[in-house]
Amino acid sequence: MYDVVIVGAGASGIMCASVLKIRNSNLKVLLLEKNNKLGKKLSVTGNGRCNLGNVNTIVSNFNSSGDIKRFEKELCSRNYVDYLEQIGIILKNEEGRLYPYSNQAICVCKSFERYLEHLNVKIKYNYEVNCVKKENDLFIINNEIKTNNVVIATGGKSYPKTGSTGFGYEVLRNFNHKIEKLYPSLTSLKTDYRYIKDIFGVRFSGLVSLIVDGIIKRKENGQVQFTKDSLSGICIFNLSRNVKKYLEEEKKVEIIIDLVPEYSSEYLKKYLSSFYDYKIEDALSGIINNKLATVITKELKLNGKLIKDLTKEQISDVSLKVHNLKLNVISVGDFEVSQVTSGGASLEDFSDELESLKCKGLYAIGEVLDIDGICGGYNLAWAFSSAIIVAKKITM
Ligand SMILES: Cc1cc2nc3c(=O)[nH]c(=O)nc-3n(C[C@H](O)[C@H](O)[C@H](O)COP(=O)(O)OP(=O)(O)OC[C@H]3O[C@@H](n4cnc5c(N)ncnc54)[C@H](O)[C@@H]3O)c2cc1C
Structure with missing residues (x-):
């Protein structure tokens, strides 16, 4: 039995797990990932250099059918920079764009991997979630894992070879969430x-x-x-x-x-x-x-x-x-080659803390939500910021 299960060990999932444990080391947190390693997409971002954020983050750099302003405080405060440094990822600023000092996306993934181990976060690799349901106030995943809270961090539909095949939309739809029409974005x-x-x-x-x-x-x-x-x-x-x-x-x-x-x-x-x-x-x-x-x-x-x-x-x-x-x-260019998915789980079905208004204890973070940014580190900034919003709420 877990306090929090996070589905997806991509950018948002690994940040969420880290912040949850940094804020409350007693929490029982489980990360479920269908790949054999974490951050498969993260490791190919920014041409292998990982543009992790941007110092000029303003809401007009993001698109959504919903009200992004609700998340402006977290996005623009750039708390993710402090957390990344705490995890051991030192950043450098190139004309506003934030990159790891190592210049290597794989070093970013390695740092997360080591830090999650240090924090005692359990990660199950090669574990594909195909069913999330709620019975008597508890979530049950694949009919075997029980938890009080579930965070959907499964990404969008872009670059499916890295694992993001759109499963999160299915889960949220089953909990009566509205999914805004999906389109490939940041593409040719x-x-x-x-x-x-x-x-x-x-x-x-x-x-x-x-x-x-x-x-x-x-x-x-x-x-x-x-x-x-x-x-x-x-x-x-x-x-x-x-x-x-x-x-x-x-x-x-x-x-x-x-x-x-x-x-x-x-x-x-x-x-x-x-x-x-x-x-x-x-x-x-x-x-x-x-x-x-x-x-x-x-x-x-x-x-x-x-x-x-x-x-x-x-x-x-x-x-x-x-x-x-x-x-x-x-x-x-279709979803196979687009860098991000526009559309997704409608913001109107979530609280300001990204908790589902349809089902208590259910959260969503990152690209599965109907928010996408332009090039320049804004999509990872959103993945990290949304993860922090949820981790703060759960550990309040
Ligand atoms: C080529 C490329 C370059 C990019 N460069 C940048 C950049 O430099 N800067 C920037 O800001 N953004 C960049 N982006 C966009 C950015 O990478 C994404 O917006 C971000 O990774 C989204 O994070 P996420 O956690 O929501 O999803 P993801 O990073 O896609 O992670 C989702 C995870 O969930 C797992 N998963 C999915 N379904 C299941 C399931 N059923 N069971 C278990 N696990 C599951 C997946 O395997 C995956 O590991 C780039 C994207 C691409 C494709």
């Missing part, structure tokens, strides 16, 4: 742009806008990368939220890229005109990637032409295109 955008193969492998920084039915939804400044059929990179990931939903609603979704946001159209026209005896793509290559330069001239059917043979209007068209390269979006 697939395009039918006719020249995409010509710019495969190109990386550059620009100002990128998401346009839905002709209206600008959001703008992001940053790195973009072209693959053989898609756009990728941090700013594309940040624009990807809701794109699947818009496409399902048969809305027209486009990406418009300003390849040289620092230079005005006037400057660009003057720059091009000064190389009057150059081919247009050669002159453009002085300011943008040569593959992009070729594609732009192809789009305008000006490839191979000398600048001196162009009309003023044609030079204006080139400048306009460099500031507004438009690509149609036809689909998004």
Whole structure:
């Protein structure tokens, strides 16, 4: 018989178990994990470096259909930084993003593993939970484990190869929780742009806008990368939220890229005109990637032409295109490749301490809830902060 059983030893589950035992060493805490080790997803985050949080955490960096403001205090106080340091994970700040000083996600997992052992938290690996029910005030897991409190920390549906296959939604649904529709987020955008193969492998920084039915939804400044059929990179990931939903609603979704946001159209026209005896793509290559330069001239059917043979209007068209390269979006990277799941267990069914309003003693933390953040450490910040909220409540 346990005081608390946590289902899932991912980022939120291991933080919750640690804080519970730090605050009350007498608690009997059990962590159940279907993988043979903890933090399988955590170990691949941040390109293996683990972007653990962000010093600029504000609620507008998160999305939800519910009221995120209720959790603002914990999120913005960044108590998780103190707990991580207590666990032995020293952080460094890179332009606001928090990384482990070791620079290695696997060191973060190792530190949690050692600390949980030190705290005497029992972990059952290779243990898949398939049933959670409540009988006479006690929760019974897989018809064998009894506990007073259950914390669902099973993650979302993204990157299922790390263990997060969406089981938590099923459990919560069985306890009459509403699940907001799930979408892959922080993912690539697939395009039918006719020249995409010509710019495969190109990386550059620009100002990128998401346009839905002709209206600008959001703008992001940053790195973009072209693959053989898609756009990728941090700013594309940040624009990807809701794109699947818009496409399902048969809305027209486009990406418009300003390849040289620092230079005005006037400057660009003057720059091009000064190389009057150059081919247009050669002159453009002085300011943008040569593959992009070729594609732009192809789009305008000006490839191979000398600048001196162009009309003023044609030079204006080139400048306009460099500031507004438009690509149609036809689909998004699915759950297999998306970094996070948007949607999930509705916040309206939980108290401010993330206890279920449908069933006393049932809690949920991390990505299973309907909160997702943009790139920059915000999703782990939420996983850790939600874990602390619940651990504080249970040990109150
Ligand atoms: C490639 C990639 C890179 C990322 N990089 C970053 C980053 O740098 N910074 C950032 O903030 N966020 C990042 N994220 C997002 C972040 O990793 C997640 O939001 C976060 O891990 C969610 O934590 P969680 O505890 O809710 O779920 P998870 O970390 O997914 O953990 C859930 C755990 O529950 C276990 N489980 C599930 N079902 C069962 C079951 N039935 N029985 C037993 N166990 C079960 C799973 O095996 C898993 O171990 C990244 C995500 C990906 C995919």
